Amino acid sequence: MHGARVETNAVREVAAAAIIVGGRLLLAQRVAPPELAGMWELPGGKIEPGESPAQGLRRELREELGVDTVVGDRIGVDVPLPKGMVLRAYLVSLCDGTPTALEHSAVRWVTGPELAAADLVPNDRAWLAELMAVLRAE
Numbered sequence: 566m567h568g569a570r571v572e573t574n575a576v577r578e579v580a581a582a583a584i585i586v587g588g589r590l591l592l593a594q595r596v597a598p599p600e601l602a603g604m605w606e607l608p609g610g611k612i613e614p615g616e617s618p619a620q621g622l623r624r625e626l627r628e629e630l631g632v633d634t635v636v637g638d639r640i641g642v643d644v645p646l647p648k649g650m651v652l653r654a655y656l657v658s659l660c661d662g663t664p665t666a667l668e669h670s671a672v673r674w675v676t677g678p679e680l681a682a683a684d685l686v687p688n689d690r691a692w693l694a695e696l697m698a699v700l701r702a703e
């Protein structure tokens with residue numbers, strides 16, 4: 566190996582949270598980049614090196630929403646992102662706090678029909694059927 570740079574094969578993950586309470590899913594409205602600003606997503610973000618997905622997602626949700634959470638099972642497909650990253654969704658339970666838009670322009674709770682009609686970021690449409698099924702089962 567040359568130089569100080571250490572290459573790893575680890576795929577960089579963006580983890581997103583499906584937080585469902587009382588038959589409603591929490592959506593958060595993006596402020597950036599310009600092509601996604603104003604669209605709705607599942608809150609979350611990039612997992613840092615050395616973090617497990619669950620640790621990273623809990624950190625992101627504390628930073629973005631001011632809540633304590635428990636990260637549960639995966640839901641939906643892996644969505645490939647640019648630069649070799651992958652987007653994954655997890656079912657997440659709220660433990661403490663009220664979700665607040667600290668880094669988004671707004672948050673809102675949606676029913677299944679409201680989710681289907683929402684202006685979601687395009688990648689998150691891949692999870693629509695599974696999310697609707699969980700909402701229906703609530």
Ligand SMILES: Nc1nc2c([nH]c(=O)n2[C@H]2C[C@H](O)[C@@H](COP(=O)(O)OP(=O)(O)OP(=O)(O)O)O2)c(=O)[nH]1
Pocket residue numbers: 579580581606607608609610611612625646652686688689
């Ligand atoms: N958090 C989140 N990101 C998503 C979703 N769907 C989707 O395509 N993305 C994309 C948008 C971004 O390109 C990337 C994650 O960006 P991010 O801005 O949330 O990541 P981050 O909080 O770690 O912020 P930064 O390092 O970019 O400052 O994944 C989603 O449901 N949630």
